Amino acid sequence: MNVIFLGPPGAGKGTQAQRVCDALKIPQISTGDILRRAIKEQTPTGLQAKSYIDAGKLVPDEVVIAIVRERLAMDDCKNGYILDGFPRTVPQAEALSTFANIDAVIDLDVADEALVARLSGRRVCLNCGATYHISMYKDTKCQKCGEPVIQRDDDKPETVLARLTTYHAQTAPLVEYYEKKGILHAIDGAQDMDVIYNTILKTLGA
Numbered sequence: 001m002n003v004i005f006l007g008p009p010g011a012g013k014g015t016q017a018q019r020v021c022d023a024l025k026i027p028q029i030s031t032g033d034i035l036r037r038a039i040k041e042q043t044p045t046g047l048q049a050k051s052y053i054d055a056g057k058l059v060p061d062e063v064v065i066a067i068v069r070e071r072l073a074m075d076d077c078k079n080g081y082i083l084d085g086f087p088r089t090v091p092q093a094e095a096l097s098t099f100a101n102i103d104a105v106i107d108l109d110v111a112d113e114a115l116v117a118r119l120s121g122r123r124v125c126l127n128c129g130a131t132y133h134i135s136m137y138k139d140t141k142c143q144k145c146g147e148p149v150i151q152r153d154d155d156k157p158e159t160v161l162a163r164l165t166t167y168h169a170q171t172a173p174l175v176e177y178y179e180k181k182g183i184l185h186a187i188d189g190a191q192d193m194d195v196i197y198n199t200i201l202k203t204l205g206a
């Protein structure tokens, strides 16, 4: 199963993708996590990506396409994967179609007002990518790997609105793009997390 998780920032893509990947024993490929790691390690890609991420803009297509192409060629992707946060533009989706066969696209739909509240309370582990919300998790260390959990710079209010604008302008058209291909499954992302998780598994026939 090669699956894309689509949806605005804060819709729960990362959280759900992690759970589904654990259950199906396939890798979660998050371009956001890969880019944040590159920034932390100050690689050339990281240095190039940082200003875009900090401004709530998208990193240029050619940069992320190269990252994903290389990642999907790795051995652990042979039995399937979940793409979390890629593609985010129509040119990315078109490029993807030249080197991957996508079976299903899960679109998590959440209203903007709810997203702002979710993103501003979100905390993330930069080491393993686990995400938490301050309303439910008060610890300063990651439950999974013990590293510190922090607020992402781009989850601060001034950048959140820019990211939502970017989503509506550049990523939302992918809903129609994949609908036309007949592989889009829209799921109400405002529902309880367990309900969403079970709906995803059922949709994927897992």
Ligand code: AMP
Residues within 6 Å of the ligand: 009, 031, 032, 033, 035, 052, 053, 054, 056, 057, 058, 059, 060, 061, 064, 084, 085, 086, 087, 088, 089, 092, 154, 163
């Ligand atoms: P995320 O963790 O998925 O919310 O991604 C964080 C940031 O990384 C985004 O706001 C973008 O600046 C950048 N990014 C992640 N994935 C992509 C992508 N597929 N295309 C362009 N930029 C991306």
